[in-house]
Amino acid sequence: MSRTAVTRTIAISAAAAFACLPLFPSFILLTPASVPGISLLPPTLALVLLAVMGVLGIVGATLMLFAERVEQPMLLPLAIWLAAALLAALLGFAPLYGFIFLGIFLLGIVWHVGVNMSYGEPGNPSIMFGAIFGSATIAFLVAIAAVLLHRPAAIYAAQHGRAVGSFILPGELAGYVLVVVPIALALATLARQRWLRVLAACTALSGALALILSFSRTGWVAAGCAGIAYLFLVVRDRRKQLGFGLAIAALTTLAVVVAFNAHHDPSENFTRLSIWRTALGIVRRFPLTGSGPFTFGMLYAHLRLPDGDAVAYHAHDLYLTLLAETGIVGLLAMIAAWVRFGQEWMRRFAAAEPRARMLSGAIVAGLIGTLIQGLIDTSTLVLFGLWLPTMALALASARYGLGERA
Numbered sequence: 001m002s003r004t005a006v007t008r009t010i011a012i013s014a015a016a017a018f019a020c021l022p023l024f025p026s027f028i029l030l031t032p033a034s035v036p037g038i039s040l041l042p043p044t045l046a047l048v049l050l051a052v053m054g055v056l057g058i059v060g061a062t063l064m065l066f067a068e069r070v071e072q073p074m075l076l077p078l079a080i081w082l083a084a085a086l087l088a089a090l091l092g093f094a095p096l097y098g099f100i101f102l103g104i105f106l107l108g109i110v111w112h113v114g115v116n117m118s119y120g121e122p123g124n125p126s127i128m129f130g131a132i133f134g135s136a137t138i139a140f141l142v143a144i145a146a147v148l149l150h151r152p153a154a155i156y157a158a159q160h161g162r163a164v165g166s167f168i169l170p171g172e173l174a175g176y177v178l179v180v181v182p183i184a185l186a187l188a189t190l191a192r193q194r195w196l197r198v199l200a201a202c203t204a205l206s207g208a209l210a211l212i213l214s215f216s217r218t219g220w221v222a223a224g225c226a227g228i229a230y231l232f233l234v235v236r237d238r239r240k241q242l243g244f245g246l247a248i249a250a251l252t253t254l255a256v257v258v259a260f261n262a263h264h265d266p267s268e269n270f271t272r273l274s275i276w277r278t279a280l281g282i283v284r285r286f287p288l289t290g291s292g293p294f295t296f297g298m299l300y301a302h303l304r305l306p307d308g309d310a311v312a313y314h315a316h317d318l319y320l321t322l323l324a325e326t327g328i329v330g331l332l333a334m335i336a337a338w339v340r341f342g343q344e345w346m347r348r349f350a351a352a353e354p355r356a357r358m359l360s361g362a363i364v365a366g367l368i369g370t371l372i373q374g375l376i377d378t379s380t381l382v383l384f385g386l387w388l389p390t391m392a393l394a395l396a397s398a399r400y401g402l403g404e405r406a
Helices: 003-019 021-030 043-064 075-091 095-118 124-149 153-158 170-190 194-214 217-234 238-258 268-285 296-303 318-351 354-373 380-400
Strands: none
Touching: 003 021, 003 043, 003 095, 003 124, 003 380, 021 043, 021 095, 021 124, 021 170, 021 380, 043 095, 075 095, 075 318, 095 380, 124 153, 124 170, 124 194, 124 380, 170 194, 170 217, 170 354, 170 380, 194 217, 217 238, 217 354, 268 296, 268 318, 296 318, 318 354, 318 380, 354 380
């Protein structure tokens, strides 16, 4: 195979993984936690999906041996983060489920490397972004239609009429929107192919509507922060940055205040505090390496406070959940990976040409939104399916823009 054929196949594998992202929340069916909602996929299909991801990972990793080497600044910090999770799994309460965490995380690392390795070949970015937008648009329309039609009735009732679609929880849908919509907004004007511009515009519109109908308060706040970040990273007019930034902040505040308890059980506003205290109790008992990946729900059942929910699957704070399950070692490894990403991205962003800066800035704006969302919510989709490959997209687009070598 020629070098071009190898990188094209790697890009297609990465694109296929991007297309499957809306189904990733079903992986919770493979963990010991009770499903916090209703999945559109049964456990058997979740296993099939994991197997497909495994095949794509093996194909991609094999082809990488024959591809031209490119700089992989995130490989070492991600490997350290994986090692920290392995340590937590081995010393935790459920090593088997920890290995599921490790397997998905390892696939994410392969995915990251593959995106970084194949992005610079002309045509490959369009394949990947086309897969992202096509899949996302379908997922958003399904979620919107399900709310408007009140179908499936069981999901509509379980989520109090909030948009969720294939994401099991509205927060997962919101996290997906946070990453995809800023990229779509940028490519709706930057893409050279008309089909990609039209598809990106459809993705942005349907994603914004799906986010509104999710009634995710955390998602709305994070979207406001992502929007402001988008203005400062993508828009070069200072007056527009200030004016639109103030408008986004005001609109976000108004939406949250007016619809704070819409489609929510008001008791959630207080029980979350109890869950945080229980999470801190887990941290005090297992400070160094945590209780093990995917074990928060198991320990919560034994340590919950009297005023807490009967069950909790995470700490409603991504960082507190990681601290409880992987300890100080795991949390520091995660922070170190993000610091390394920030350093490398800023170096590339400073040297990028204008169109590359706009695209890469839009991608990072979405990542900033997920970091904000993580303060109040835990989205496994963000952790496993969005952070690692999107980091690669941000780094590669800063260097190659829309796919042409700098």
